[in-house]
């Protein structure tokens with residue numbers, strides 16, 4: 001990279017860290033709407049702080065009624081977009097430090113938002129500052145767009161798109177390096193079927209609240225006594241899986257203990273719902289439960305649903321049953337498919353229905369995949385910037401999750417978690433290495449030069 005840029009960025013370190021601390025100290029979790037602050041007063045306060053930071057750097061700044069704001073360098077008609085967000089998820093349990101204290105220890109800065117997404121967003125803003133101070137002439141303006149509702153409903157980007165021209169090309173520093181150019185499509189199903197009068201009687205079962213979570217534990221109350229509990233223990237030793245049974249006056253409580261996770265990343269996880277289905281069928285459950293045990297069970301690839309498929313750019317389809325519950329004599333369950341880019345969603349819907357006889361299948365979510373070719377100007381420039389600054393091998397990746405980048409027609413996710421670093425977004429004790437953020441800033445500056453300099 002341009003020597004001047006490198007020197008400038010190194011000189012920003014202390015100022016950047018102090019500013020990021022200021023940003024982290026605003027607890028910008030979504031709250032009740034207030035005047036000019038549709039996502040609550042704290043996100044409103046954060047939005048103002050971000051605009052002030054950008055104004056101090058000399059960018060032209062626009063506010064979008066508390067939904068979003070942007071900061072622009074240059075006055076070219078063609079615009080390169082950079083998309084970050086200022087909201088954070090709620091704190092959750094397990095913190096050993098003040099989640100909004102922005103404490104620094106061992107070269108790390110701790111706090112909600114340090115990694116998702118205030119650290120990377122501010123690093124991108126400082127990269128723009130470096131280009132500005134180095135006086136690099138631009139062929140494309142660079143516009144940092146900061147949303148206030150990424151973690152909830154992306155209301156921010158809908159509002160922004162309705163009130164401003166969304167750039168066609170750009171990146172979002174809200175995921176991992178090297179780069180994510182492929183997001184699988186999504187297909188969500190709701191399944192309904194009546195409880196069965198014959199076979200094993202299931203009295204209570206309610207597992208899961210969200211379709212995109214792999215359940216870690218599932219409990220059910222079954223009609224029966226010690227004999228049934230013995231069968232459960234026998235099934236546990238036969239399969240080597242973690243099942244427990246407890247005989248109570250009201251029946252047998254059985255528990256299946258799996259390995260929880262996000263439905264888009266089933267590798268190394270085990271669905272407690274899938275385990276429960278298998279157990280219930282082994283104990284004599286009939287009807288829809290037996291059908292699901294065979295058609296879904298412990299599979300996360302959709303094979304027995306006739307839906308297994310894969311392509312070179314996005315990998316294999318994944319499936320998860322996130323919810324299974326019995327409510328007043330009827331069953332409700334969900335399936336969450338993350339589909340390869342080239343998959344025919346109509347065909348998947350048909351296959352799913354055909355493999356679930358006796359079950360009412362309704363499509364509840366449908367999202368098209370997003371893909372920017374690996375040989376495009378955008379992807380090749382970003383990967384070259386990454387390789388040059390980090391010395392690491394660049395490679396375009398696919399995800400089953402959703403990133404902010406797909407708001408842009410030609411958008412990819414680019415950083416800022418480096419390979420081998422802990423993924424701490426949304427977890428307790430979220431932190432970001434200061435060295436990593438400084439390296440990310442250099443990568444972003446390098447990328448901006450490649451994509452926007454004359």
Ligand SMILES: [Zn+2]
Pocket residue numbers: 085116117150174
């Ligand atoms: Zn994020």
